[in-house]
Amino acid sequence: MSTPTSIVPGAEEAAPEFYEKLAAQHVRALWTIPGTMAPEPTLDEVPFVWHAKDLWPLLEEAATFISPEDAERRALNASNPTRAFGTSHNLVAGYQMVLPGETAPAHRHTPSAIRLMLQGAGVTTVEGEPVWMERGDLVLTPPVSWHDHRHPGDTPMIWLDGLDVPFVRGQHAQFAEEYPGDQLQELTKAQDASVADYGVGLVPAHSTWTKRHSPLNKYAYSTTRPALLKLWQNEGSPVSGSTLEYVNPLSGGPVIPTISSYLTYIPESGSSVPERHTPSKVYCVLEGKGHSIIEGQRYDWEENDFFVVPSWHWYEHVADEGDAVLFALSDWPIYEPFDLVRREVRAAGAGA
Numbered sequence: 001m002s003t004p005t006s007i008v009p010g011a012e013e014a015a016p017e018f019y020e021k022l023a024a025q026h027v028r029a030l031w032t033i034p035g036t037m038a039p040e041p042t043l044d045e046v047p048f049v050w051h052a053k054d055l056w057p058l059l060e061e062a063a064t065f066i067s068p069e070d071a072e073r074r075a076l077n078a079s080n081p082t083r084a085f086g087t088s089h090n091l092v093a094g095y096q097m098v099l100p101g102e103t104a105p106a107h108r109h110t111p112s113a114i115r116l117m118l119q120g121a122g123v124t125t126v127e128g129e130p131v132w133m134e135r136g137d138l139v140l141t142p143p144v145s146w147h148d149h150r151h152p153g154d155t156p157m158i159w160l161d162g163l164d165v166p167f168v169r170g171q172h173a174q175f176a177e178e179y180p181g182d183q184l185q186e187l188t189k190a191q192d193a194s195v196a197d198y199g200v201g202l203v204p205a206h207s208t209w210t211k212r213h214s215p216l217n218k219y220a221y222s223t224t225r226p227a228l229l230k231l232w233q234n235e236g237s238p239v240s241g242s243t244l245e246y247v248n249p250l251s252g253g254p255v256i257p258t259i260s261s262y263l264t265y266i267p268e269s270g271s272s273v274p275e276r277h278t279p280s281k282v283y284c285v286l287e288g289k290g291h292s293i294i295e296g297q298r299y300d301w302e303e304n305d306f307f308v309v310p311s312w313h314w315y316e317h318v319a320d321e322g323d324a325v326l327f328a329l330s331d332w333p334i335y336e337p338f339d340l341v342r343r344e345v346r347a348a349g350a351g352a
């Protein structure tokens with residue numbers, strides 16, 4: 001990790017009285033600010049893996065004394081070891097648990113969320129549409145959409161939440177409100193209505209959808225997994241696998257204005273092509289057991305674990321036992337309109 005230096009190192013020590021006069025005026029001399037001309041981003045966040053085997057028992061323990069009705073959500077947010085809040089500087093991810101019979105009341109907020117269902121089955125209602133969630137399904141709760149969670153089944157539901165809260169708070173743009181009466185919202189649409197309307201490669205002719213986020217609230221694993229496998233069988237690399245991006249079917253763009261999502265398949269003993277990019281990513285393991293090499297360090301993972309690849313860190317994933325299917329969310333769309341995406345791919349055989 002490189003420490004940024006100032007343009008004139010030691011300037012403040014050489015003339016402390018002058019710089020105190022500046023400080024009294026609430027200004028700083030540009031030539032004393034570390035990183036003004038840093039040639040590359042400072043890698044000030046660290047890779048980290050959160051393990052389901054460690055955290056799911058803690059969710060169960062939380063369930064003995066806190067209900068989603070009282071807590072708003074029974075969710076554990078993963079903090080990058082370098083941060084008080086946020087898995088990366090723009091994203092927060094974590095596990096959420098809802099027990100059979102429980103409900104998490106409706107609310108809406110400017111931060112957006114994606115959910116990746118990991119265990120059990122149940123319903124997230126999004127703007128009046130009950131969305132049925134099963135393992136591997138991706139469900140969206142876009143900005144300022146009413147959402148609540150309900151559990152009609154019999155196995156505890158656990159899913160991965162991924163939100164843009166650190167980014168939105170950084171813009172001083174977080175607003176949140178509770179549904180009137182602090183209840184579940186009214187169901188105004190048929191179950192999975194948006195999947196029927198937008199989820200089969202067809203979109204309603206002359207669609208009146210004007211939002212930036214995807215009109216499709218669910219991307220079912222029963223359709224995404226076979227699509228990924230077919231892609232890999234038809235044109236994927238036998239060693240490095242294949243990746244698909246979840247898109248807004250109307251625009252081809254990311255599912256949510258601030259969050260893109262991906263599904264990666266890596267055959268057993270294969271490894272992804274080493275890359276680094278300015279956006280950060282949070283991966284969640286849907287299938288397989290393996291490890292990632294991030295900036296030369298090894299991070300082991302297995303099913304249901306999630307891990308962060310911070311900005312501008314070289315990384316590569318290796319499937320050790322079984323074929324791996326990795327879900328990922330990223331703050332990539334935040335970088336794109338400002339031409340801040342930089343991505344490099346390491347030539348094959350160069351090592352990570």
Ligand code: 1HN
Pocket residue numbers: 073075077092096113147161163165
């Ligand atoms: C939130 O609203 C949910 O609605 C989950 O399920 C996790 C983490 C931070 C802020 C809001 C939810 C959250 C959250």
